[in-house]
Amino acid sequence: MPTENTTRTTLASPIPTEAAYDRLRRHQWLAGEARADGVERRTLLRMLAAAGVLAAPAAGGLLTPGRAYAQSPASPVPAANPEPAVPVAGAASPVPGIVKPLPAEWFVPRGTNAEMRWDALRDAQGGIGRHVPVERFFVRNHTSTPVIDADGWRLRLFGSGLRGGPSAERPVEFGLADLRALPATRISALIECAGNGRSFYATQQNQTVPGTPWTLGGVGSAQWRGVRLAEVLRRAGLTRDAVDVLPSGLDPEYVSGGVDLGRVRRPLPVAKALDDVLLAYEMNGEPLTPDHGAPVRLVVPGWIGIASIKWVGSIEVADQPLYSPWNTDFYRLFGPDYPAGGSAPVTTQVVKSAFELARGAVLEAGREHRLHGRSWSGAAPVRRVEVSTDGGLRWHRADLRDEPRADNWTRWSIDWRPDRPGPYELRARATDRRGNTQPETAVFNREGYLFDAVVVHPVTAA
Incomplete structure (x- = not known):
């Protein structure tokens, strides 16, 4: 029987450390020492330049990746959200790509997403407890919910940050039974979309922004059970040279502006990956359901929801920095109060x-x-x-x-x-x-x- 820990998570690195990490990674990426995963560096540079992403040279002569703020707040900008997804076959849902039922008294449909109604937390006697029931939990999909056979599912780990440098073709693999045999950990943690509250920029501040018009229902708390990512990385052969960990989902590829950016993925610094990140296979005491990441998802406490990759299928561990569109073009802050090339990738959630x-x-x-x-x-x-x-x-x-x-x-x-x-x-x-x-x-x-x-x-x- 595996042992089990019930733990409280520790805090992530402070913002100055994250900013320093990001500056180093940008320098290495532009110098050709880092890889933009899934997109050739030459292609991504061309895409960023075409979108006005590469700013003027910064101190030291470096270019800063990210979109330069060259338009007024009301100017049309590309939305950092996908086009409507193809509905999952047989899904009894009013939202394309979501499997579970979405009663109107619990949810507000938002494109390919479903926002939780806050007043629904009071409809049970005494109200809903600290954890939101799975059937009432909000859904954020970049594309659509995949339904994955748990018995055939494998988590594949590879990369230069593991001993022997296993490749994507010959990775280290774990099945669901393998993860369940490892020491288990339970944590309570929030998952919250980075755009939660977005609609109030317009309704309270008269500022036009693109994307899903969440009010405050793009958030939910649950108890998660699984195995620490640190434990899996250790067993896969993590080396001291590892710097980045890149989990990728098994949801359909994301297409933006006619460009296929591949499956949703976003790198984590190895320090965060070894701190408090969980590979969760249960939610509120039950196996994960499809809309919430079954068979296995990441839970990254304190960070924006995009870091908690659902339906995780592979993890690259690298001794060089890794980039994806989800920390170069998306999930950065662009505006008159930020650097011309955008902020560091967004990590910690706000109050x-x-x-x-x-x-x-x-x-x-x-x-x-x-x-x-x-x-x-x-x-x-x-x-x-x-x-x-x-x-x-x-x-x-x-x-x-x-x-x-x-x-x-x-x-x-x-x-x-x-x-x-x-x-x-x-x-x-x-x-x-x-x-x-x-x-x-x-x-x-x-x-x-x-x-x-x-x-x-x-x-x-x-």
């Missing part, structure tokens, strides 16, 4: 808060109501949550209902009595233990990632 209440809800005037919500941060545990019921004029501390943790959200509640009928604006803002507080306005970026501002939540008392 957010949400009410477990429908937007536009009607509440009875003249009686006391218990308002509920959740706050979270990818950087540190939540320290406090404040709520305003008068449009931000006055703030009151909410009662925290959970022990705050860096890898999960914290539920909170507060009493409120609307004395008079009419419209009200509710607001909630959180501060984490590193001092990060939700601002009044989010810093604009062209793809609408990481919206962290206080969200206006309208309700009516009647």
Whole structure:
């Protein structure tokens, strides 16, 4: 019987370290010392140049990969989201490519995705606990959900960062039974799309951004069980020379602008891969379902959802830096407040808060109501949550209902009595233990990632 650990994740490297890592990798990539996986370097350079991606030479004469900010915020830009996927055969779902049912009382369809309704967290007696049930968990697909035979599935590891340098043609392999025989670990962690909250750039800040118009339902917490990626890498023969780990999914290839960019993949620095990353095969005590990554997915606590590759089928371990479109062209921050070539690849999630209440809800005037919500941060545990019921004029501390943790959200509640009928604006803002507080306005970026501002939540008392 394999041993099992129940653990709390540790924090990822601070942003300055990640930025330094990214600068080194960009230098090596442009010098021809790194590989853009799945796309020849010459092809990717041509694609980036055609899109206005390569900025003017930076200090030291280097070019910075990423898209130069050459357009106004309202100018049309390519969306960092796929075209509608082909529906999975037999899927009883109103969203193309999603297998599970999506009841209207639980979900809002968003293109090829399904957003969780926050008010649905209150429809059970006492509300939904810290973990969102699998059937209610949001779905983010770049293309469509594959249905994979677990018995035939293999995880293939190869690359120059492993002893003997196994190749893609002759990799080290693990089946699902092999992973289950290894020491198991359980963690509670959030998965959150980098674009969660994107629609508020437009509705609150009058800034046009492309992509899926999430409100705040592109997030969910679950208990995950699996084997640490570090354990699998060690058994595959990880060497001290390894620098990057590149997991790839088994979902259909992603086509953008007529270019086939291959399957979704995004490299992790080996330090993060060895820290707290899990190869999960269970979710909330049950085997993973297709929409959530079956048979096996990555869970990368604290980082944006794209890092937690679903349906993982291969992992390249390299002694040279690796790049893919998902950390060069996508999932960087571009805008007037960022470098011309874009920020470092986005990693850690920001601070957010949400009410477990429908937007536009009607509440009875003249009686006391218990308002509920959740706050979270990818950087540190939540320290406090404040709520305003008068449009931000006055703030009151909410009662925290959970022990705050860096890898999960914290539920909170507060009493409120609307004395008079009419419209009200509710607001909630959180501060984490590193001092990060939700601002009044989010810093604009062209793809609408990481919206962290206080969200206006309208309700009516009647």
